[in-house]
Amino acid sequence: MSFVHIRDLQPFQFNKKIKVRVCRIWRPKLIGYDDQFGGLQCILVDQMADAIQATVKEIDYDLIGAKIKAGCIYEITHFHSGRSKTSHKVVPHAAHLFFNTRTVFTELSSVYPQIPRHRFYFLDYGQLCTRIDKNEILTDVLGHITAVQPLEEKMVGNGRKEDVRITLWGDTVRAFDFQALEELAPPIITVFTSLKVKQFQVYKCVGKTVLNSSVSTMIFIDPDIQELDTYKMTYDFLSSLC
Structure with missing residues (x-):
């Protein structure tokens, strides 16, 4: 299976393989609850400097959260995509990725061309x-x-x-x-x-x-x-x- 660039990912796809850096990870708290979280969110960037958001549900957090960390590069398989949110999007991509207990993360020591450590979308x-x-x-x-x-x-x-x-x-x-x-x-x-x-x-x-x-x-x-x-x-x- 060949790698797919982030810019070519579309909603409602399966059986894709990506090579990305995890440039941001955070655990959003549920609004109105002090001690309850809404899973894990991360921003992925690839060699084309494109970014996409990925989500891990709270029920899968304990397993998936231990497999990935910010700054590292991974080959990722066994995930699916959906349509990105209509509001409060973090990156301007039409698709949104979803990781679960079947998702496979293979850490890579280095890649060429290099993948940037960050991807921001600045507004003047x-x-x-x-x-x-x-x-x-x-x-x-x-x-x-x-x-x-x-x-x-x-x-x-x-x-x-x-x-x-x-x-x-x-x-x-x-x-x-x-x-x-x-x-x-x-x-x-x-x-x-x-x-x-x-x-x-x-x-x-x-x-x-x-x-x-x-x-x-x-x-x-x-x-x-x-x-x-x-x-x-x-x-x-x-x-x-x-």
């Missing part, structure tokens, strides 16, 4: 307003942290230095190591994933764009991505003008 600050209260797909942003407040992050959205407030809720903020930020030299370049775009303090149809975390939000500081170098160059250039 100027485009955030197009997603206000529109949650078909969640939003990834890249910026640098300018201030930390209790239960909140404040970051720069782009080179024009508009501040965008990001509010972190629940486990997202509890898992974030705020003290570690004190040991880092600025700029602290950070990726926030899977955010919901809202409007705050609306007056005469004008408000400030804000970002709220979702159950899928993860935070990456100085991730190994090409956009990071570009952002730092822009930051250094703008800083030299101040």
Whole structure:
């Protein structure tokens, strides 16, 4: 059986084989329950830099959760695909993968061409307003942290230095190591994933764009991505003008 690229996967397929890196893993809690989870979610990326989301049901978590970890590359077989959600999608793919106890994960030490460690779908600050209260797909942003407040992050959205407030809720903020930020030299370049775009303090149809975390939000500081170098160059250039 030959490998299938992520971009060629369609809903309602079986007997496919993929070669991917697990670039994100999280366990979303069920809304309204403090100690109940909704299985395991992960984002897979392949050599074409395309990404797709995969789900493990809670009943299969104990077995599957021990077989995969973020950052590793696997050959995966014996899974099926379905249609992706109509709202709160993490990646823009029409299909969604489902792993179960029959799914086989074979870890690979290396592959060529290399598979990127991350895959984000960034939205420029100027485009955030197009997603206000529109949650078909969640939003990834890249910026640098300018201030930390209790239960909140404040970051720069782009080179024009508009501040965008990001509010972190629940486990997202509890898992974030705020003290570690004190040991880092600025700029602290950070990726926030899977955010919901809202409007705050609306007056005469004008408000400030804000970002709220979702159950899928993860935070990456100085991730190994090409956009990071570009952002730092822009930051250094703008800083030299101040």
